Amino acid sequence: MIVVKLLDVIQDCCPPLLAAPLDEEAAGRLAEAFKVLGDPARLRLLSLIASRPGREACVCEVVEPLGLSQPTVSHHLKLLHDAGLLDREKRGTWVYYRVVPGRLAVLTELLGT
């Protein structure tokens, strides 16, 4: 099953924000992406995982530092994964999430220099 991530769609469909008026569809997709970043818990998750060896961490390693319940952390990780910002790999009982290199650059380019 191939799942197209939000950031992949954005990469192919959206012009630079300040270059031309966005149509409703492009604006909606872009807004979705920024909404993913618009939560403190998710930003901390990203930066927390990025600072680990291999830019990866299993769920149990980030629950306590975040100070949120395990279901809530799992929820945020899912959103980050669905957006295409985190890779997900199962290793036995553990699930490791890894920062996908260069995915944030998709947004960077749309924001301009």
Next chain:
Amino acid sequence: MIVVKLLDVIQDCCPPLLAAPLDEEAAGRLAEAFKVLGDPARLRLLSLIASRPGREACVCEVVEPLGLSQPTVSHHLKLLHDAGLLDREKRGTWVYYRVVPGRLAVLTELLGT
């Protein structure tokens, strides 16, 4: 009265997202900024204004293209202005909003390359 804009604070306080774990305060501020961008109407406002001569527009020029009520548009413009993304200048009865150059770059740099 000097008002410090959200993006100015972020510029001075926040490390690159993927460089080190964000503390709660920095994460909160950054999330606030992305929340401003996390709405289709505000993204369309930004791109709409940016594509006008002088990168500016008065409120009455953007209400109709957006398809939202005047109070709602005014509300979104206020949020963009409070964040530091739009300048506000009153000319008689009209109020012109202008894209502040380089403000989006504050976020760009925090997202990394």
Next chain:
DNA sequence: CGGACATATCGATGCTCGTCGATATTGCAC
């Protein structure tokens, strides 16, 4: 002054979403 117009503010409403506890699911170890 008084009316017309542009914009902002207010109050209300409905929806989205972050959060949690409870529970289901999966995989390992004994």
Next chain:
DNA sequence: GTGCAATATCGACGAGCATCGATATGTCCG
């Protein structure tokens, strides 16, 4: 198989917010 540990899903609750109509504020013009 049975029990335990890690993770995901579910249902519910509450806060936040986008939106609107009504109204206030401010400005120009005659």
